[in-house]
Amino acid sequence: MMRKLITAAAQMGPIAKLETRADTVGRLLEMMREAKGRGCELVVFTELALTTFFPRWMIEDEAELDSYYETEMPSAATQPLFDEAKKLGIGFYLGYAELRVENGVKRRFNTSILVNQKAQIISTYRKVHLPGHSEPQPGRDFQHLEKRYFEPGDLGFPVVKGFGGNMGMAICNDRRWPETYRVMGLQDVEMVMLGYNTPFGHVGEQAMDSLTLFHNHLSMQAGAYQNATWVVGTAKCGNEEGSKMGGQSVIIAPSGEIVAQAVTVEDEVITAACDLDLGKRYKETVFDFAAHRRPEHYGLIVERTGAIPPKS
Template sequence: MNTKSTSRSVAVLQMRCVQDKDTNVARATELVREAAGKGAQIVCLQELFHGLYPCQAEDHALFAEAEPIPGPITQAMGKLSGELGIVLVISMFEKRAAGLYHNTAVVFDVDGSQCGLYRKMHIPDDPLYYEKFYFTPGDLGFKSFDTKFGRVGVCVCWDQWFPEAARLTALTGAEILFYPTAIGWHPSEKDEFGAAQHSAWETMMRSHAIANGVYVAAPNRVGSEGEIEFWGGSFICDPYGNLLQKGSVGEDQILMADCDFKLMDTARTHWPFLRDRRVDAYSGLTKRFLDADSNG
């Protein structure tokens, strides 16, 4: 970290998206400006903020939504970050090469320079979430990035269900883990399973905060798109898993919290999970599954 104070103002933004990319980018820009005006130093947008969630069907035409890096979106967001003097985290549909696409997070430092790139590692393939059709799994590994306001780690949506991703990102020195997200309810499931699904989503990430002694922040999109009702519920929690801010189910919102990164040392000293890890005994984690008679 490049400044003496350890307290940072963190904001996550949840917003409805429409078909038109320029409209979404303009709306995101408006919310980022508002957050910065309220004192936010680190701001994170939701997953694939620049368009409707494309993966509800396998449609070749939707590859046209992707952009290279650098490209118009990253140029606009980098300029915005530099103008406002904030750290900005975005998630976008990246065209890396002909026929090669990623779900990618980009981190901009306060001078507008790109200081981080993360490509989503875990790619789902579920009803209405046909991401394997669109996205190649990331090949950059799990990492975090130094910025003026702290060391930022980023994973994306489906990554949030994997404790290995959170642990490996935390082990690179991340002080806060961001999870840009697009998750919601299937109409046929909401009444019976909706509350449990939402609770599991939030609980999983709060557990990452506790297990790794880091802050966690998850911006999730809102609104109905096709057959999905995105449930919002964006939140920021501390290294003990305490919720500092939590968003509504259906409204565009800016959620802000002061995150004192010095608390990480207190949490990790009193709950010394990193100290007590048995790194000599975890070789089995590199296997798909351990049979009952396996020695790992």
């Protein structure tokens, strides 16, 4: 049996600070049409796909800050994506900055949505693992202020039925944490979609920063293999307002193997025919959780090694 889902990762090159939503959505539409022309049923866009990566700057004017967020989805600016998706019969993952007002309080999230072939939002995810700082750091050409501009996601890691399989989402730094994949793996996830905007030099330690692209793939390949799932990682990359960001968008099989990879740091569509049943074969053998996983012993192991985490 084969459940083949032809999937695209739609990598984006830089988005200029003054680039309009209409121009950016136009680029997304072009890649959506290219993906459909290759037979794709699903296209995965990147994190914060509608604007430049604004957390690199200290923004003190609230009106300016608010301009980077979406207060509804679809919005007037993004409605063309939904209209074209419905016309073409293709689904999409889209990352964006979300602004909600609850009881007069503004809440800001780094968010992604999954939209089916009928242009219906079937899942929403909010980034849990926020990197960077809440206050500007001295000596940096560019800041990384995600903790200032977003709060941690409050929706968990949902897995939903769609596209013939079990679909999950993550965003950027989430990919580095094994909990991300395992929480979804325990829900029998079959494809994890994630977008990222990853600058070089974000750690500030040259030896570590030189491994940015290696760590990017390492984390996603490990998550795919250890949870027997496809992983689609889509970058925003290139030299964006002077900040250089890594590309190498990939589609990774449940074996941990990269089956498609971008070769530019520009707008580029890569595709793969993803057999969702490939993960099932791993889940019935090496990663049969019921047969081999022993969570009832984990606490005992931690206690005996003295590595009990402090209570919060």
